[in-house]
Amino acid sequence: MDVDGRTRTFIEHLPAGFSTSSGNKYVAIIAFPGRGETASEFEAYSQLDGVNAIVLYAQGLDGTGGEPSWEATPYLTASAHDYEFATDLVSWLAGSSCVDSNRTDLTGKSDGAGFAASVACGNSQVAAVATISGAFYEAENHCTASGRPLAILNMHGTGDTVIPYDGSTEQGLYSTDAWIKLWHDRDQCAGPVADANAASDVVQSTWTSCADGSEVVNYRIIGGGHTWPGATVNGGPGVTTQSVDAAQVISAFFADHPLS
Secondary structure, three states: OEEOOEEOOEEEEOOOOOOOOOOOOEEEEEEEOOOOOOHHHHHHHHOHHHOOEEEEEEOOEEOHHHOEEOOOOOOOOHHHOHHHHHHHHHHHHHOOOOEEEEEEEEEEEOHHHHHHHHHHHOOOOOOEEEEEOOOOEHHHOOOOOOOOOOEEEEEEEOOOOOOOOOOEOOOOEOOHHHHHHHHHHHOOOOOOOEEEEEEOOEEEEEEOOOHHHOOEEEEEEOOEOOOOOOOOOOOOOOEOOOOOOHHHHHHHHHHHOOOO
């Protein structure tokens, strides 16, 4: 894809049994890898190929230190035109006869998670977003406590040494709690938080009664590292919980939250 005179690339995965002649309209997911990761590495450990969706794994450009990353981080500037790239991907999917136009969703890990959220905040065609081990930089945040309500699912390990669960003043990172508060304020969630043990090492917090049918869900992975829950391929340092499968949880969440 040409974006501002520069070639941008992505991997397109089609679900099992996909056929352009079937008339089926699929969920579409755009997935953004973390800093230093390639689209193919993200595809390998995320296991999103196993869900019934069209998945685009976007490739970032090299930034500081020669590692691929995204805008919404300190490592790339607006000259990368990443937001334009993401918008073009969303528009391309929206124009496809194979895609349900109410079900284009974004996900990502680490820096890719922060970028996915920032894109979703400013794009009215995105239905929901899922962020894993997210790096949410205060200075780069495009998501404020006002704006279009949007369903969000977040997963983060308390043992993450790369992007700490409690944030980092030195790195300019929101804590998970502060980041989630932005979302339940934005989504005008009136109901109290409901905590439940999704597994022995996973606390699921859910805010409901939110505007336009949105919902805010946070999975606190006790002792989890900078990893993708349920991955069987190494996706980062630290413990990878097998108590929940992020790909399947994300798929179910997206299924529950089309555009209103």
